[in-house]
Amino acid sequence: MGRGMGGTLLVAALLLTACATQASEDPPPKPPIATADTIPPETGDAPAVDDIKHSDNVKLIANVPLEAPFDGPQAWGTDLAFQGTYAYVGNYEGFTVFDIADPAKPKVLSRTVCLGGQNDISVVGDLLFLSVDSARSDDTCQGQATDPRSPTAWEGIRVFDISDKAKPEYVTSVRTDCGSHTHTVIPGETSVYVYVSSPTSAPDPENCPPPHQNLTIVDVPVQNPKAARVAAKPDVFQERPGAKADSEHTPAGCHDITVYPERKLAAAACFGDGFLLDISDPLLPKTLQVVRDDNFAIWHSATFNNEGTKVVFGDELGGGMAPTCDKNVDSKQGANAIYDIVDGRKLEKHGYFKIPRAQTANENCVAHNGSLIPVPGKDVMVQGWYQGGVSIWDFTDSDKPREIGYFERGPLPDGKPLGGSWSAYYYNGYIYSSDITKGLDVLEITDPLTDPAKAVKMTELNAQSQRSY
Structure with missing residues (x-):
């Protein structure tokens, strides 16, 4: 099962999904059943297995498949980060560094094996950060999957x-309570x-x-990263509404936090609800x-818009493992809100957005990771x-909201349950997509609405750490 990790990772993913979506004895009112009025029209027949379909304004210009050592059955591609002419792609078994000086011909510079789901990734200067949310026997890249209840179990941030x-x-690590599913720099x-x-x-009643x-905040000194430490554990949850213990809205930690330091704001998507935070003091949100x-x-x-006057929250109905984009699921479920x-605080x-193309019952599909396309005066996202x-x-x-372009593949062979684009981000004129099983895709969109964004040149991009353009 891929270096002894596969079963553990899959069980962890299923447990996370079950924890977040369990039914209650007294559930909240259900959204209306999908009707012809609530489901957007399809744009044509779904593509066949592995076939590619796209809008006229989007084309695939490159693909770099997963290769050894990331060629196991669950060496899944995850998140991306960018810096200069480099792209960094996380994987459940480590990370890859690409040279993207020529976006049509990405080159693999290195593949680093470092076991630990899900290896959510960020880069700042000469430092790279990985999130580990799978109990390991120790903090090294060679640590094996272990029982999270073990007193020596490790989860957290690697540097x-x-x-x-x-x-x-590899420089150092910092253990954090409950591990690190994602992180924001x-x-x-x-x-x-x-x-x-x-x-x-x-389940881990001990740790x-x-x-x-x-919420744990780690301080990593730029000149001495080995001195990284937990600097604060602020309680931002004290004002959240209560919930029944068995409710699908049972409060839990956050899945993702996006910061906008220039605006002194953060938006946190937490299991059960969404938060708007003041981060004037980064250690005391x-x-x-x-x-x-x-x-x-x-x-x-x-995701904030460029002016910091809007937030798009996404709903991962089914935990990413379910086909929630078929005709049987309402257009407001598994969508963006x-x-x-208003008044700055x-x-x-307002509205909801869900892709207007019904998928098959064999395709896991739901709103996932994206970023702004920096179009002056407009709010556009990939x-x-x-x-x-x-x-x-x-x-x-x-x-x-309305879709202006798309790219997709047909269902995976043999009805495999997990695949497709984990993250899709715009960086210096191109869209980079980390496909869970197909590797790195590079897309180009040519459209009057998005063309002005090509004049914007970024030097670094961590999608959950926004800045104005």
Whole structure:
């Protein structure tokens, strides 16, 4: 099962899904059953197994498949980060560094084996950070999967030196309560603050007792990363509404936090609800508002618009393992919800967006990781939808978002349950998609709406650490 990890990782993923979506004895009202009025029209027949389908304004210009040592059955590709002419792609078994100086011909510079799901990834200067949310026997890259209840079990943040892209070097690690499912970096002149999101990976009453409500902030000194330490554990959850212990809205830690330091704001997608935070003091974030949505099952991700006047929250209905984009699921479920930020401090819900292409019952599909396309004066986003592919959509009108382009493949061979685009981000004129089983895709969109973004040149991109353009 792939270095002894496969079964553990799959069980962890299923446990996470079950924990977040369990039914209650007195559930909240169900959204209306899908009808012809609530399901967007299809754009044609779904592609056949592994076939590619795309809008006229989007084309695939490169693909780099997963290769040894990341060629096992569960060596799944995960998140991406960018820096200069390099792209960094996480994998359940480590990470890859690509030279993307020529986006049409990406070159693999190194593949670093470092076991630990899910290896969510960020880069700041010469430092690379990986999240580990799978109990390991120790903090090294050779540590094996172990029982999370073991007193020696380790989960948390690993730090690498990437000054030599061809030979990344492991520097240190920091253990965090409940591990690190994802993380968010706030770069500074002397330190990088790492916000660790830890919903929990498996039942662990000793090291991570329920309800797993925690936020850990790690301080990594830029000049001495070996001195990285847990600097704060602020309680941002004290103002969240209560919930029944067996409710699908049972409070838990955050899945993802997106920061916008210039605006002194953060948006946190936490299991059960969404938060707007004041991060004027990065070590002491304060809750401004908590919102809920009866259509949401798993508050998964958050993205600000460029002006910091809107937040897109995503719902990972089914935990990424289910076919929630077929005709039987309502258009407001497994979708994005668009909130305007009014008076600078209050969230006001407007429209929903879900891809307008019904997928088959064999394709896991739901809203997942994406980023802004920096179009001046417009709100445009690209987003991965697992086997729903990559969607480019415009939410300038918060009440009437619309898709303007897409790329997708047909179902995986043999009905495999997990695949498609984990993350899709725009970087310096191109869209890069980390496909779970197919590797790195590079897409180009040619459209009058998005073409102005090609003039924007970024030097670094961690999608959950936003800045203005």
